[in-house]
Amino acid sequence: MSANQETIFRYLSLLQLIPRYPGSRDTRSLMQALSGQGFQVSMRMLQRDLDKLSGMFPLICDDAQKPYKWSFDRDFKSNLPALDTPKALTLVLAEQYLKQLLPHAALQQLQHEFESARRHLEALEGNRLANWSEKVMAVPEGNVLLPAECDEHVWQAVTDALISGRALEVRYLSRSKSEMHDLTLHPQGIVVRYRVTYLLAMAEDYVDVRQFALHRIQSACVSEQPGRVCPDFRLRDYVHRGAFGYPMSPDPVVLCARVRPAVAWLLRETPLSDSQVLSSEPDAEGWYQLEARVPDDRQTQWWLQSMGAEIDVLEPRTWRDAIHRQARQILGQETGQAK
Numbered sequence: 001m002s003a004n005q006e007t008i009f010r011y012l013s014l015l016q017l018i019p020r021y022p023g024s025r026d027t028r029s030l031m032q033a034l035s036g037q038g039f040q041v042s043m044r045m046l047q048r049d050l051d052k053l054s055g056m057f058p059l060i061c062d063d064a065q066k067p068y069k070w071s072f073d074r075d076f077k078s079n080l081p082a083l084d085t086p087k088a089l090t091l092v093l094a095e096q097y098l099k100q101l102l103p104h105a106a107l108q109q110l111q112h113e114f115e116s117a118r119r120h121l122e123a124l125e126g127n128r129l130a131n132w133s134e135k136v137m138a139v140p141e142g143n144v145l146l147p148a149e150c151d152e153h154v155w156q157a158v159t160d161a162l163i164s165g166r167a168l169e170v171r172y173l174s175r176s177k178s179e180m181h182d183l184t185l186h187p188q189g190i191v192v193r194y195r196v197t198y199l200l201a202m203a204e205d206y207v208d209v210r211q212f213a214l215h216r217i218q219s220a221c222v223s224e225q226p227g228r229v230c231p232d233f234r235l236r237d238y239v240h241r242g243a244f245g246y247p248m249s250p251d252p253v254v255l256c257a258r259v260r261p262a263v264a265w266l267l268r269e270t271p272l273s274d275s276q277v278l279s280s281e282p283d284a285e286g287w288y289q290l291e292a293r294v295p296d297d298r299q300t301q302w303w304l305q306s307m308g309a310e311i312d313v314l315e316p317r318t319w320r321d322a323i324h325r326q327a328r329q330i331l332g333q334e335t336g337q338a339k
Contacts, residue, residue: 010039014049020076020112021060022156024069029164077112085124089136091117096138103147103197103214105155147195148215157220158199162187167223168201173216185212186227189235193244200238202230209233211243249296255304256315258287263310287312 017033018025025033031046041049050070053059058073095114098107107114154170161168168185185201188209192198197214209230241250259267259278267278267290276292283289290311294300304313305323313320 006039010034010041011049011053013037013039014046015053015057018059018070018072020109021071021074022152023109023160024062024071026067026069028067030070077116085120088117088120092121092136093138096136099147100138101147101192101195103150103155105150105152106197108152148197148213150197150214150217151219154214154217154220157222158187158190158214158217161185161220161222161227162190162199164222165227165229167225167227168199168220169223170212170220171218172212173218175213175216180218184223186229188230188233189238191235191239191244198244200233200235202228209238244299251296252293253296253316253319255290255292255294255300255313255319257290257304258283258312258314259290259307260286260310261288263307264288264290 013034014030017030027043027046027050030050031041031043034041034046050059050061054061058076060071060073062069062071091113095107095110095117098110157168160166168187170183170185172181172183173179174181183203185199185203187199187201189200190197191200191211199212199214199217200209201212202209203212207230255272261282264278264282267276272290272292272294276290278291279289281288296316301319301322304311304319305326313323
C-alpha cells in the first residue's frame, strides 16, 4: 500500500471514530483506537490529521482542557453508505417503535439516520411508494405510558462512563425518600424496562449492584477515577433472575390454567416459555388446557390478571387465590359507588 493510500484510509478510519455532538472523543482515545486498527500514529501526527480534516469537515474541538475532545457538528449530513428502500422503511418503523420505549436523549443519537430514511422515501420517483407515511406504522401492545425522559447530557455521560470503564459523579433523586443525593456510581450495565431506562451500578463503596432510573439523575459527569467492576456480575443472569420482574422467589413455578380460544391462539404464536404445553383441542366447555414453567414474579401475575375472564388459573393455588381476591376487591369498589 502506498503512503498516499495509507493516509486516505487513516483519514477515513479517523472520521468514523468521531461521534456527533454532544458526543465526543478525546485525542488519547482516538490514537488508541487507530493503533488498534493497525495504524502507527503519534499524538503529533494525529493532531495534524485532525487539523487538516477540520478544514474539510464540520469538526468541533473542545480545547477547554487536555486531552482535547472532538465531535462532528450535530447537524452534519452524511450519506455514506447510501440507504436503500427496505432499510429506510425498517428505520422508519424502528423509530416509531423505539419512541414508545426509549427516552428522547437516546433517540437523538440516531436522529440523523431516521431523517436520512425519511428523506430517502420522500425522494422516491413516481408512485412507487407514494404516501409512504400512511403505509407503515409500529403499533404498541395496548395503551402505554410515555417513556420517562432523561437529560441529553446525562445520557451522554452515563454511556461514556459505562463504555470507558470510569466512575460517574451524579446528583440523584431518591424515589423512596424524595431527597437529592450526590453519589459516585460505578456502572455495570444499562437496561431498558418498558418505558424506563436504568443504570445498574455500585454506589460509593458498596459492593451490591443497584438500579438507578436515568430520569431521576439530575446531573452527571464522568469521573477521572476508574470505575470498580463487580467480579461476579453478569447482566443476563441478573435480569433472568427476575431483578426487574418483582420476584417473589428465585425459582420458577408451574402454571396450570384453562384458557379461552383467543388466548390459546395468542399463546401458540407467542408462548409464555419454552416449556409451554397447550392442548390442541378445547374441552366440552370450550377451554384449552395450559401448562408452563414461568417466573414466580409479580409481572407474570399482572399479565394473567390482564386477561380477565379469558384465563382461569388453577395452579399455583396462591396465584389463583390472589387473582380472585383482586377481583372481589374490584367488585367491592363498584358496589361502594352504587351505594
